[in-house]
Amino acid sequence: MTERPDYKAFPDQRGHFGQFGGRFVSETLMAALDELETMYRRLKDDPQFQADFDYDLAHYVGRPSPLYLAERWSEQLGGARVWLKREDLNHTGAHKVNNTIGQALLAKHMGKKRVIAETGAGQHGVASATVAARLGLECHVFMGEEDIRRQRLNVYRMKLLGAEVIPVTSGSRTLKDAMNEAMRDWVTNVDDTFYIIGTVAGPHPYPMLVRDFQSVIGREAREQSLKQAGKLPDALVACVGGGSNAIGLFHPFLEDEGVAMYGVEAAGDGVDTGRHAAPLTAGRPGVLHGNRTYLMEDESGQIIETHSVSAGLDYPGVGPEHSWLKDIGRVNYVAADDQEALAAFRELTRVEGIMPALESAHALAYARKLAPTMSADQNLIVNLSGRGDKDILTVADIDGIEF
Amino acid sequence: MSRIQACFEQLNTSGRKALIPYITAGDPNREVTVPVMHAMVEAGADIIELGVPFSDPMADGPVIQKACERALESGTSLRDVLAMVAEFRRRDDRTPVVLMGYLNPVEAMGYETFADACVSAGVDGVLLVDLPPEECEDIVPRFRQRGVDLIFLVAPTTTDERIRRIGEAASGYLYYVSLKGVTGAATLNVEEVASRVETIRNLAQLPIGVGFGIKDAASARAVSRVADGVVVGSALVNQIAANAQRTEAIAPAVAAVLADMRSAMDE
């Protein structure tokens, strides 16, 4: 038996989680990343910074988010008691805002007047535009043309919030290309611009700081579980795009050996079809967007196009900490396809009156299989990372309904 | 002595500066590249930077992004690029060739295999844009042992301490990125470049090539007054894009731009 790693000691000084992570960017950005890391390491242990962060989470975001026992759904599934961590009730409708609040505070401390962000589903773009509006910062959001079409409600929300949405027409016109374009902007405007990355990917220190900001999800859930269920949960389930909502839930539980964890990737049309977004399930390690991680790539190392009904999971990479947690066997990574996610979306809406985001529906789809294999005295927590309002047009399209 | 070192020494004795053109291999098809390389040498190129196409060229502007897309469309892989260099070497054993690109295709091939393939193809140097010295401490020796130079970027934002560290990891030459931005971006400020190059010279013992923002004979000439080499990319790739439908016109068009730069630099 190998010794259990000290999870809190990761990443190491250079941002590595085992062989994953790191800082693979062009030279121009190295100084900016050093500066960000120095600032973050200083502020992270500054009680005033933590107090400001906690204040915003409580009074602006509306935390803590409830841990809700989905009684009717649990009964229907016939197994574990299923609890939903209600990130959908946050201001702006998803977990993304936990992170943008934190990064906006960093931007403020660093005196940056302009923020940029990449977005897929638009939730991170909305969350970035929201904090920018509140702090009076200029905000540019990069978004793939394909996603602009799929998520036009969020595009309009960002515009109402005063952000400029910049369509990205290169490559596959989705999240990865938006991230490329945001990096290009950052290289060009590095002096006055703060890049708010929306997930636990990107170069060090982003995977670390986004994880830390999102860990409020798991800290709350742990406390709530002890209080409401009287014990720690038996299993955690979260969807994995870049992996920020999943790591946020998982991280505070990593040392609790009895807690099983499942990260659910998007299987799109099915992992066997090649049309999916499941790098941990079907990819291999490589380097993209500043870190080494599992990627979807062809034999010659070109990144391949992903497919998922949910724009927020349509990404060929994944946060490096997940790659590490997969390899050391602490977290199980599984996949749910478009059909399973849509079925779970409809089911939760009808049975609990909660309409989940299509991203979160992937986690629900797996929970639906897992819960019946567990016993009635066991508890399962699903991260309901966001609400489904933004996806109504997508689902209506699938149903053949036009407005 | 490596081809790159020999090249700079020879230029030094004749009081000239290196003209270093960049094109993306396989743009717009795989047959064009080697003839264009020869044409560039005839037009006065001293070192060739051959771009390895990548699906996500994060440090490149729209011109080279499109070149990558065309090259990938024509099916160009890292193996193909290596084969092009081998073919180029059949007629040219003197001009150094540097592969420039992103890390992932190399990761996919494996460092050991790639370094061996560089040697057998006749590649002299490798510049991986998203591989800073911190992340390649164990990789540097594998290239060193084989006599393949690892070339690194230095940016306007690079601190003195990092310039020193980069100078230790690098061999062949240093590539100074003249501006904050992506390839093909706005014009460079020659005075600023001159003062930065001076700083770099004091911290590292390698020839310095300057790239990004060199568009025409005038900017090539200005930069050649302060640096050891002038790297030109987007201005050439624009010629390839403009003639993508008439590929026989590409070599002369690229050569014409370079010849202009060469004579302006040698004036």
Ligand SMILES: Cc1ncc(COP(=O)(O)O)c(C=O)c1O
């Ligand atoms: C509601 C929701 N859940 C999940 C995700 C996926 O991101 P991550 O894996 O970083 O949590 C997104 C991304 O847009 C989202 O909007």
